[in-house]
Amino acid sequence: MSPSAADASASVGAIPIRITINGESHALQVEPWTTLLDLLRLHLDLTGTKKGCDHGQCGACTVLVDGKRINSCLTLAVMKDGSEVTTIEGLAQNGDLHPVQAAFVEYDAFQCGYCTPGQICSAVGLINEGHAQSREEIRELMSGNICRCGAYVNIVDAVEHAMAHRRQSPRNPEARS
Amino acid sequence: MNRFSYVRAASAAEAVRELADPAARIIAGGTNLLDLMKYAVEKPTRLVDITHLPLATIEDAPGGGVRIGALVTNAALAYDDRIARDYPLLSSALLAGASPQLRNAATTGGNLLQRTRCYYFYDPATPCNKREPGSGCSAIGGLNRIHAILGASENCIATHPSDMCVALAALEAVIHVEGPDGARAIPMADFHRLPGDSPEIDTTLRQGELITSVELPPPAFGQNHTYLKLRDRLSYAFALVSVAVGLNIEGGTIKKARMALGGVAHKPWRKPEAEQALEGQAPTLENFGRAAELLLQGARGHGHNDFKIELARRAIGRALSQAAEARPQSQTDKRIR
Numbered sequence: 001m002s003p004s005a006a007d008a009s010a011s012v013g014a015i016p017i018r019i020t021i022n023g024e025s026h027a028l029q030v031e032p033w034t035t036l037l038d039l040l041r042l043h044l045d046l047t048g049t050k051k052g053c054d055h056g057q058c059g060a061c062t063v064l065v066d067g068k069r070i071n072s073c074l075t076l077a078v079m080k081d082g083s084e085v086t087t088i089e090g091l092a093q094n095g096d097l098h099p100v101q102a103a104f105v106e107y108d109a110f111q112c113g114y115c116t117p118g119q120i121c122s123a124v125g126l127i128n129e130g131h132a133q134s135r136e137e138i139r140e141l142m143s144g145n146i147c148r149c150g151a152y153v154n155i156v157d158a159v160e161h162a163m164a165h166r167r168q169s170p171r172n173p174e175a176r177s
Numbered sequence: 178m179n180r181f182s183y184v185r186a187a188s189a190a191e192a193v194r195e196l197a198d199p200a201a202r203i204i205a206g207g208t209n210l211l212d213l214m215k216y217a218v219e220k221p222t223r224l225v226d227i228t229h230l231p232l233a234t235i236e237d238a239p240g241g242g243v244r245i246g247a248l249v250t251n252a253a254l255a256y257d258d259r260i261a262r263d264y265p266l267l268s269s270a271l272l273a274g275a276s277p278q279l280r281n282a283a284t285t286g287g288n289l290l291q292r293t294r295c296y297y298f299y300d301p302a303t304p305c306n307k308r309e310p311g312s313g314c315s316a317i318g319g320l321n322r323i324h325a326i327l328g329a330s331e332n333c334i335a336t337h338p339s340d341m342c343v344a345l346a347a348l349e350a351v352i353h354v355e356g357p358d359g360a361r362a363i364p365m366a367d368f369h370r371l372p373g374d375s376p377e378i379d380t381t382l383r384q385g386e387l388i389t390s391v392e393l394p395p396p397a398f399g400q401n402h403t404y405l406k407l408r409d410r411l412s413y414a415f416a417l418v419s420v421a422v423g424l425n426i427e428g429g430t431i432k433k434a435r436m437a438l439g440g441v442a443h444k445p446w447r448k449p450e451a452e453q454a455l456e457g458q459a460p461t462l463e464n465f466g467r468a469a470e471l472l473l474q475g476a477r478g479h480g481h482n483d484f485k486i487e488l489a490r491r492a493i494g495r496a497l498s499q500a501a502e503a504r505p506q507s508q509t510d511k512r513i514r
Binding site for chain 1: 178179180181182183204207208211212215224226228252256275276277278279281282412413508509510
């Protein structure tokens with residue numbers, strides 16, 4: 001049941017939502033002020049998605065909602081009723097790393113690792129969007145993810161590699177073959 | 178974040194009815210509102226979710242223009258084939274703003290209603306007339322590197338942070354709204370207001386009005402446009418100064434000129450006299466310099482932001498050159514040519 005103005009009594013306190021996370025459907029009761037980030041970390045124990053600034057400035061909380069990368073800290077869970085969310089935990093399949101995860105390992109695209117889940121989800125979104133062709137464009141379109149260790153050069157290497165091999169990824173639903 | 182009730186509006190009329198409560202706020206992308214709520218700058222008691230309304234399309238407008246639904250995201254708008262082809266100035270300004278994640282969430286209507294990024298507005302521990310009318314302005318005499326040089330008042334020197342709105346000002350967009358008294362259209366030049374003695378009011382929207390769409394007139398500038406944005410880092414930062422320019426040049430003469438500045442005032446800054454001074458003239462550096470002087474007439478610094486006056490003067494000249502030569506600023510390769 002979705003809350004509507006006609007059913008004002010449903011609108012205070014917890015609200016029922018159905019949300020698919022990493023392929024698994026969840027029926028949940030969420031308070032309206034719960035962000036998607038807090039839902040993932042505090043309610044579902046999916047702590048791969050990181051809370052960095054909690055203000056949309058660092059990108060550590062990046063997840064994919066219906067295939068698009070967004071900052072989960074600036075999104076209310078209740079507004080994502082009916083959506084499909086992919087977090088860092090949902091990228092690997094059958095024990096195989098997602099090609100972007102594998103590229104981050106291969107190119108040593110991190111140091112402390114705190115920004116990495118957000119960087120990887122952002123890179124998956126970037127590749128799906130298909131607007132980046134050059135290194136310069138990768139840099140610009142990864143600018144929503146800050147890395148305080150300064151692993152940027154290797155992050156661009158990893159994304160460039162994964163982008164070049166995207167056609168080989170059977171898990172990318174938008175891959176053009 | 179404060180506690181609030183939540184309702185999903187099933188129609189624009191229902192959203193308008195909900196807005197009769199002055200403590201209710203519309204939420205769509207949420208990227209600015211939720212941020213402000215986390216800082217306790219905004220404390221709505223009710224959020225009205227409009228994301229299920231059918232306002233996410235880009236359609237023909239009567240007369241050859243285009244009508245952009247209020248819920249079209251910044252990313253969908255920037256990468257729309259028709260917008261990129263016919264209104265490249267708008268695409269460029271959108272891609273100069275925020276980050277891909279934010280552009281995927283933020284909407285056209287929400288971008289219009291962005292609040293200032295003044296540090297003091299965001300900090301409830303300090304006086305701010307915009308946040309707490311009558312409490313004073315901490316930026317005047319405080320840290321004001323990012324603040325206004327034009328159109329400010331003794332009560333507020335905040336700037337409007339949007340890039341999209343600067344392009345919409347140069348493109349002379351019209352904002353369509355629905356309210357308790359029906360629908361009306363507001364020219365972009367009249368949509369945002371100067372702070373005067375009521376800096377808490379950003380726009381001329383009336384109580385209960387909901388933005389439903391933004392209309393652009395038929396395309397007018399071809400490739401003679403640019404959006405030049407200057408900031409402290411190359412990406413993902415608000416403008417210190419930005420310039421949107423559209424020119425229509427025929428036979429070596431400027432037939433039509435539109436210019437708007439961002440990052441310098443409480444609203445995108447236009448001055449018809451500066452545009453008229455270019456029309457009928459040749460696109461020369463001398464004429465660009467004169468237009469810049471007119472556009473910046475009355476500019477005043479507050480200490481840390483004094484540099485913005487000269488920065489803006491030079492940015493206007495460079496942007497006019499880029500537009501005249503059909504070399505719009507790349508938002509990827511940030512070198513300014």
